[in-house]
Amino acid sequence: MLAILKIIQSIFKTLHSEGTPRQVAAGMALGACIGLTPLLNLHNLAIISLIALLNVSFGGGMLGIALFTPLGFALDPIFHRVGLGLLNSPGLRSMWTVWFNTPIVPFTNFNNSVVLGSFVSWLVLAIPIYFLARWGIARYRATIGDMVRRSKLYQAVTASKLYNLYRLFDPES
């Protein structure tokens, strides 16, 4: 329940946060990585750190995770094909051999077809996600943003105590 509430909060806050559409879109693009790729992997630890350390919208990151996690599950068969194709590609074999015999790198689990396929897909999609999100948020704020902000539901959700914790990661303009 708490998690659901948190997701709803993050969506509302993000869409109306003081972060610029660029910051929110960048956060979403990074969050998409966590959503699209299997969670318990080393690269996601780096992505979480980046979302926190870079001046992007933390809520945007949460929104990215929330939106792209179901998509990740649905696209797993495609990620598997992409990853397996890359891992079994004769042209890349020497690179993988060096890579996966280098300290620490094997802990990324990029030698798994789904992890590699989803990560590469995210790399390809990150820029389009960023631009699409930036355009969408700008349009939202310009059109129905104010109306939603004045709604009772928005007031109720933002009154939650979780909001205080969330504000710690508010982007600095």
Add this chain to the structure above:
Amino acid sequence: MATKIFRWKAIIPVVLFLALVAVLWIIFADRIIRTQIEDVGSSTLGTELDLASFQLRETDAAMDMGGLQIANPSDPKKNLIEARAITADLVALPAVEKKVVIERLTLSGLRFGTTRKTPARPAPKDSPSRKLWEQTQDWAKQNFALPKIAMQRVDTVKSLVLDPTQLGTVKAAEALGATADSTRQALTQTFQSIQVKPVVDSATTLANRLAKTDPAKLGVTGVAAAVTDVKRNIDQIEQTRKQIEDLQKNVNTAVVTLNQGLKDVDEARQRDYAFARGLLNLPLVSAPEISQALFGQPSLDYFQKALYYAQLAQRYLPPGLRPLNRPGPKRLRMAGTTVDFPKEHEYPKFLLERGDIDFAFGPDTSKGQFKAVLTGLTTQPALYGKPATLEASGKVALATPLVVELKGLSDHVGEVSKDQAEARLQGVPLPQLSVPGLPFSVTPGVGNGDFSFALTGDRISGTWSIQANHAEWAADSASAASFGLVENTIWRVVSGLNQLTVNAELGGTVSAPTLKVSSNLDNAIANQLRAIAGEELAKGEAKAKAAVDKIVADKVGPLEAKVDGLKGQAAQQLGLDQKQLDDAQKLLEAQLKRYTGGLPGGIKLPKL
């Protein structure tokens, strides 16, 4: 105002978050690794693997495991092996590359065939190991049609109508017919491609022309030109002869193939006779068949298990340095495929350099301990460069001394994998054997057992034998009253015998295996059965043979003629071609001698 890139105030929360992850790892690492060992082990072996405890000692680069149980895939209530405690000393450096290199492993309290508290879970249906287990079961069923000792009344009056599609002879004959046709076509094309006639005609024409000419009238230039022509023709004959010799080799190879095909047809016919006899429920009276019926299944069970583990080893310990695809880890998301990329001069993904094992054997574990040494077990044998070996031995001085010797070798270093195991047991309680199709069982008691198995590439070989001097036969009391003629005869023979000797021999290839079984009961049972049902058997066998011959005779007869015709035709054509070439060469050589013998002394002929 420019937007800042970093959020400095988040550094402390991030550091705290990373520290939290590290703390969680320290708390749960043992449990996570234990679960992973259980998952990977169960998935690899195709049977449940349980580990009661696991502790990683990071500071000592070691790990301790306790309560290892590996369930028997063919009996979920039993363990294949159970180990009390395992300690592994790790090499630390490869761990940063996610590799497990065990310098020394100590395994104590190993026992075999213990009873499980809870039955093992079956391996998932789609797991590769489960599929392999099912494949080896199918392999045994499909490749060995073990004869059954029929118990019904001998019925030679029963009409016997065979379906041609059921007979192996028909298939073998059709296959050989196709081979013969393609061989004939290939040989005809090759014969036509070798231009014997033009070469012979050219040589004969030249020889005849020169024979009609006087060399003395040609002068030096004319003689030299004639000699050059002759030598060129002789060279052409030599080249053609070389082609004929090559063709001769091809013909020889084709003849071997065709002869083998005829042999296969004959063997298929014998199998079809046996199949037809089986439809008449004739009791077995051939000694080898009786042994196969009595002890074929127990021996096959051992060989099937050995083949499963050997093929498992070949699957998970591949030769060479090719990347290995294996199923990914279990998780909510799709598991995918994980690919290992071995690299020369690096550590393999898993390596056990040496393992020292203490184990107990037999029901009384207090009277003897056995030692085993396992070396070089690795997932990438080409990197380690040496085969994995297992040697175990032990002796307990009981009234009948108990001796155990085990040897195993898994050599996947070269391109052709070799897996072999040998076991020699003396003075051990041998397991009870049921006789398939008959309501009897035999308890061999304490005796000797030998087992060996080898899988080298596609070739398999194995032996299984037991010797017992105090065997006890038991009949199913419920069905004893209704014993028929065959059961009674067999029971009379076996019930008085205490000595039991069984030998089984496996050979051939995985795709075409052979099994021979013999025992000390064969001849005694065969003679008794022949005595009581000899006449009826002869009638039945003749009937079965006639039923098969009726279908296959019109296919096999012409086929034999076709193959013989092809062989004869090829030999005749080759002989004819060779003779023509020999004759032409002789004519040319005669002219060459005539022309060169007529030259004035000192004149050298131009070299070709």
